[in-house]
Amino acid sequence: MKNTYVIEVKGLTKSYGSNHVLKGIDLRVERGTMLALLGPNGAGKTTTVRILSTLLHYDGGSVTVEGYDVTREADKVRGVIGLTGQSAAVDELLTGRENLVMMGRLYRLTAQSAKARAQELLEDFSLVEAADRPAKTYSGGMRRRLDLAVSLIATPPVIFLDEPTTGLDPRSRLAMWAIIKKLMESGTTILLTTQYLEEADQLADKIVVIDGGKVIAEGTANELKSKVGKDRLELTFANSKALESAVQALGKRVADTNTKEFTASVTIQDINTDVTSALDALARSHVSVQSMAVHKPTLDDVFLSLTGKQKQQTTDEEDV
Amino acid sequence: MAQELVFEKHSRPVQAMVDSLLMIKRSSLHIIRNRDQLLGTFFQPIMFYLLFTSVFGGAIGLALPDGVDYKEFLMAGIIVQTLAFGSTTTAIAICNDMQKGIVDRFRSLPMSNLAVLNGHTISDLFRNSLSTLVMIVTGLAIGFRTSASFTDWLGIIGIILLFTLAFSWLSAIVGVVAKSVEGVQWLTFVIVFPLTFASTAFVPGESMTPVLRAFAENQPITHVIEAMRALILGTPIGNHGWMAVIWCLGMLAVSIPVATWLFKRKTSG
């Protein structure tokens, strides 16, 4: 009996001494989908991934991958997962090809099969030219690609990617996204962690935001965005006097003002009517607008508003 | 993913052996590609042998039994010293692995845990044997001669391999425990340096103070040196042969399980 959830985590807890890193995490990932685990530094993303990939013991709860318990059936779990950890784990003195073949053999591929598959991956990941150079001569992006290629050598049905694009330039990031998208098309189940909301937005079917070892929100990118709020019209004025008259003219429509930068934001329910009516109101009171922009909530807003308390604390600490 | 993947289906022990062979290949490639270390493997023994014979040969020669040349006397000592120091690179290699993500990667694979340690200790046998070979060739070039027969040579090679393996596994413990490569160097210096110098590697026991001599003549390294020396010089081997083998097997019996246990404990948690 195979359940629909390839990864199932219930009430997962983990502490290092008195440091409670995970305080009861629940996750479910359906077959062939991607879950993005989003959270600030120290939220517990890597800890979760390490537990799921059998590298770390946990204290409480239950964790299964493909129906196998990660503690009791660790070997079975290892046979179905691929892991790309946060720091690249390739052998620097071996060439890219040697890395791939060795890992393939350790995954129990025959020598011939490992070699053929290595060549295929080198081609897919644009590493053919560098294939026979030691990995220590690779750039950060190449190393990251090799790292991912290594974890795909035996085409495991489940892949863990811990911040696969951190430290990559925009171009390498796009290349990595393309690779990941292809992987999703092939039906692989993926759990990805990231600090980039755009990445989660672009790739994931479902997003779980964790902070301080707890799930603080989950849903699709759109669901999370709608949680944070509606579209807003951002208006900038020349000075505080103009801002004051604008606030009077707009009345209840004003959601927020910034007296330092002379901006006001207006909530928009319907973009066809609300923008013009706001501008009309300003025109009637002879207030001129310097600039304006319609602002749609991004996942960044979600991230900042959900993890706001934590963020505030860290910036306070930095100020001291 | 056009490729059709073919998996092997071996029994567990066979699979564990395949894993170890793969790790031996990996560590051997490390040795070959690590230029600086490889140069050391070649030139350090040459340098030591030439320095010792030319600097101390005259003075120590007087304390040696009649008819024994320092070139022949030194050979066993300098081989064992080189092996003892050479095996510390096992610790460095393991420490390096532990600090990088690579051990995590290995552990997320369905492979045998012990294979990583096996790879380093066994590939070190190759490197150390190479050092020994270089030294013997250097010796022969400057006039080292031996009466050792073919079977004596087999004995010498056996002792070399056994001793290197034992020291590499001891070294593996250091590699697993140490927090940094500097830590490894410090630890091995404190252990290996006194053990090799407070032995009969370079001078006969008769020339030492009584306390030092008592220690030097009964410690494992001396047994290994004296056994090898007897085979080279064609003198009676006494109990040194047995003692050398027993010490080495003893070290292996302790260090393999300890290193493995520590490795498992340090890498999961």
Ligand SMILES: Nc1ncnc2c1ncn2[C@@H]1O[C@H](COP(=O)(O)OP(=O)(O)OP(=O)(O)O)[C@@H](O)[C@H]1O
């Ligand atoms: N071995 C350890 N011993 C003690 N505390 C640890 C250990 N490993 C992680 N932690 C703590 O666990 C918490 C979560 O760490 P984790 O690496 O899971 O965060 P993360 O979400 O991956 O962060 P980042 O975005 O920086 O990678 C941190 O407070 C960290 O200090």
Ligand SMILES: [Mg+2]
């Ligand atoms: Mg992390």
